[in-house]
Amino acid sequence: MCLAIPGKILDIFQQDDLPMGKVEFGGITKDVCLAYTPEARVGQYVIVHVGFSLNVIDEDEAREIFSYFDEMDEAARQEEAEGHA
Amino acid sequence: MKFVDEYRDAEKVKRLAESIRRATSRPWNIMEVCGGQTHAIIRFGLDELLPAEITLIHGPGCPVCVTPIEIIDKAVAIASRPGVIFCSFGDMLRVPGSAKDLLTGKSEGGDVRIVYSPMDALALARKHADRQVVFFAIGFETTAPANAMAVVQADRLGIENFSMLVSHVLVPPALRAVLDSPACRVQGFLAAGHVCAVMGTGQYEPIARQYGVPIVVTGFEPLDILQGVLMCIKQLEAGRAEVENQYTRCVAAEGNRPAISQIEKVFRTVPRKWRGIGQIPQSGWALREEYSRFDADRRFGLEEMTAEEPAECIAGAVLQGHKKPHDCPAFGTRCTPDHPLGAPMVSAEGACAAYYRYRRHSGKEESM
Ligand code: SF4
Numbered sequence: 001m002c003l004a005i006p007g008k009i010l011d012i013f014q015q016d017d018l019p020m021g022k023v024e025f026g027g028i029t030k031d032v033c034l035a036y037t038p039e040a041r042v043g044q045y046v047i048v049h050v051g052f053s054l055n056v057i058d059e060d061e062a063r064e065i066f067s068y069f070d071e072m073d074e075a076a077r078q079e080e081a082e083g084h085a
Numbered sequence: 086m087k088f089v090d091e092y093r094d095a096e097k098v099k100r101l102a103e104s105i106r107r108a109t110s111r112p113w114n115i116m117e118v119c120g121g122q123t124h125a126i127i128r129f130g131l132d133e134l135l136p137a138e139i140t141l142i143h144g145p146g147c148p149v150c151v152t153p154i155e156i157i158d159k160a161v162a163i164a165s166r167p168g169v170i171f172c173s174f175g176d177m178l179r180v181p182g183s184a185k186d187l188l189t190g191k192s193e194g195g196d197v198r199i200v201y202s203p204m205d206a207l208a209l210a211r212k213h214a215d216r217q218v219v220f221f222a223i224g225f226e227t228t229a230p231a232n233a234m235a236v237v238q239a240d241r242l243g244i245e246n247f248s249m250l251v252s253h254v255l256v257p258p259a260l261r262a263v264l265d266s267p268a269c270r271v272q273g274f275l276a277a278g279h280v281c282a283v284m285g286t287g288q289y290e291p292i293a294r295q296y297g298v299p300i301v302v303t304g305f306e307p308l309d310i311l312q313g314v315l316m317c318i319k320q321l322e323a324g325r326a327e328v329e330n331q332y333t334r335c336v337a338a339e340g341n342r343p344a345i346s347q348i349e350k351v352f353r354t355v356p357r358k359w360r361g362i363g364q365i366p367q368s369g370w371a372l373r374e375e376y377s378r379f380d381a382d383r384r385f386g387l388e389e390m391t392a393e394e395p396a397e398c399i400a401g402a403v404l405q406g407h408k409k410p411h412d413c414p415a416f417g418t419r420c421t422p423d424h425p426l427g428a429p430m431v432s433a434e435g436a437c438a439a440y441y442r443y444r445r446h447s448g449k450e451e452s453m
Contacts, residue, residue, distance in 0.1 A: 004121075004227075004279060004305075006088040016238065026086045033204065036230055036344040045088055047282060047335055050174070050224075051202025052231040054344065055282045055335050057088055062334040065308055069097055072104075 006045045006057055007032070023048060088334075092306030093129070101311040102134040108318050112138045114270045115317050116263065116406050118256060119277035120147030120434025121305050127439040129307045135314065142270065142406035145259050145362065146277050148224040149176045149432035150404060153358040155392040156223070156252045157182035163219050163250065163385050164195035170213060172206035173221035175199040176432045181425060183392040203235035203249070210239070210247035219381045222249040226280045229253055229370060230344035233351040236372065236379050248381040251371055254357055256280050257288045258368035262359075264296045268407050273317040275303040275310065278332040283348075285340025289328045297326045304332040351376055360428055361394065361401030398427035403436055410440040417445055 007023035012034065014020065019034040023046065030051075034040050037053045046053035117123060123143045126132050132141045145151055161182050164171035171187070178187045178197065191197035200206050203220050210218035222232040232249065239247045256277055263269055276289060281302045289300045299320035303313030313331045320327060330336055348370070357369025372380045382388050394400075397415050402408040410416050410429070420426040422438055429435035 005086070008087070016242065018234075018238075026089075030201075033202075033231075033234065035234060036341055036347070038343070047279065049227045049279065050231045051204050052234065054227065054230065054279065054341060055337075058334045062088060064333060065092075065312055066097075068312070069100060072100065 004047050004049050004054075007048055008045050009034075009040055009042050012040075012042060021046070021053065023053070089306065092304075092308040094308065098129075098131075098134070098307050098311060101308060101315060105139070105311065105315050105318060106136045108315060108322060109136050109138050110322060112140070113272050113318060113321050114140045114142055115273045115275060115314060116142040116144045116271040117275040117303070117310070118144040118146040118260065119280070119305075120150065120432065120436070121279075122275060122277070122303065122310055123147070123436050124434050124439050125305055125307065125310060127443045130443075131307055131310055134311075139314065139318070141314075143403070143409075143436040144274075144406060145263065145359065145404040146225065146256065146280075147404075147429065147432055147434040147436070148228070148254065149180060150400065150428040150435045151254055151259075151359045151362070152177070152180065152223050152252050152428065153360045154181075154183055154394050155358075155390055156250065157186065158184070158392050159382065159387045159390055160187055160221055160250055161185055161190045161195075162387060162390070163381060164190045164197050165193065166217075166385065168216055169196060170209055170216050170218045171195060171197045171221070172200045172209065172218065173197065174201075174223070177221055177223065179425060179431045180428045181395075203232050204238070207235050207239060207244060207247055210244050211242075214246060216246060217384075218247050220247070220249045222251045222253065225254055225256055225277070226283045226348075229348050229352065230283060230341070233347045236351050236376050237347065239379055240376065245378075248379045248384045249372070250381040252357070253352065253370035254359065255354075255368050255370065257292060258365050259359070259362075260289075260292055262362065262365045262368070263405050264292070264298065266405055266407075268405075271298070271406060273299040273321055274301070275313045275317065276300050278302055278304045278309070278336055281330075281332070281336045281340065283341050283344050285345075286328050286330060286336065286338050287340075293326050293328050299326050300328045302328070302330045302332050302336050304335065359404075361398070361404050363401075395426060400427040400429050400437075403429055410437040411444075413437070417441060
């Protein structure tokens with residue numbers, strides 16, 4: 001039950017006084033409670049556990065890991081440039 | 086799928102593995118805490134990409150695997166009562182109790198239903214006002230916000246035929262138990278990303294300091310896990326022991342505040358027995374007195390029930406990282422996913438099930 005995958009919020013509605021979202025996971029849509037992520041908006045991605053969204057994925061932070069590879073590429077290019085100098 | 090596929094890029098996986106190789110000068114043992122991470126490591130063969138010096142030790146973070154046998158016995162006992170609808174996550178149905186599992190209880194006439202969320206169980210209670218609807222509330226800090234909400238809603242909406250059999254477990258006390266064990270070989274941890282998404286990272290600071298172990302909060306995709314390993318190795322090589330966060334796209338240092346306050350409202354910290362490991366102080370959550378009327382243990386008078394675990398299963402040693410599933414004499418013979426002797430063979434997050442699925446034959450079924 002911990003194998004949560006990110007889902008995209010398609011719609012937001014209320015049910016029994018709780019904020020709910022229609023959330024799509026690779027083609028399957030489920031109703032998810034958004035009470036713990038009241039800041040979530042349509043179009044954003046959330047991590048869902050047993051019917052509850054636990055956090056909104058931070059898109060800037062999500063790119064962070066890829067900058068590591070860019071830095072590595074950059075370092076390699078510089079090394080090569082210096083090698084040719 | 087966005088936020089999934091790009092973290093499985095085979096080329097980048099190889100480059101990270103190469104960085105790890107360059108950063109490693111001597112042997113290190115790192116434990117990945119969460120069963121979801123274990124599953125990904127075995128499925129994608131990540132451990133086989135690492136240099137020989139690095140050993141990944143599989144941790145106790147599979148909620149199905151650590152739920153004690155007497156709780157299963159209680160679940161079976163409640164499910165067999167007339168008038169009860171017993172609701173559980175699907176993984177729990179095949180976990181063996183001392184005499185039988187929930188699936189057997191179901192085949193013998195118990196009304197056992199698989200639900201996706203505790204809110205589904207609550208909806209069933211509303212629909213069947215003449216029945217007792219019981220939800221099997223197990224899990225780590227990740228399922229607690231949902232279970233807490235179900236109780237609060239039952240209270241608010243006056244749904245009195247709803248109750249929960251609660252067996253919540255907590256990660257930080259389990260890490261201490263692993264570190265306190267005399268056989269402990271763990272030198273660094275990849276902490277469970279989603280647990281930290283709920284609780285934040287602060288609880289791990291005193292553990293890192295006191296035991297001198299680096300703890301890297303890590304996600305679940307191949308790139309996440311390898312970056313977590315790299316961050317951990319860099320700390321170990323430099324002699325640092327800090328809490329670092331690899332999984333920043335999901336984890337804020339302070340955690341999820343609304344979820345934490347709901348958990349605190351509904352649950353109190355209690356000692357909890359872990360399957361294969363034994364009692365760990367302050368390692369679980371149970372319902373607070375204000376909500377005790379929703380406690381299935383009390384409602385059905387089962388508080389005194391206890392049970393012993395089968396001697397053959399070495400799940401305790403597997404869950405603490407002292408042994409690998411292969412080391413168990415029953416693995417793949419007397420214990421298989423179709424006939425599990427122990428809980429780690431049941432859940433997709435269990436180490437024994439992951440090894441059975443991806444490592445039973447010499448060649449792997451799936452790799453990067
Ligand atoms: S293989 Fe089966 S019996 Fe052996 S430790 Fe794993 S679950 Fe227990």
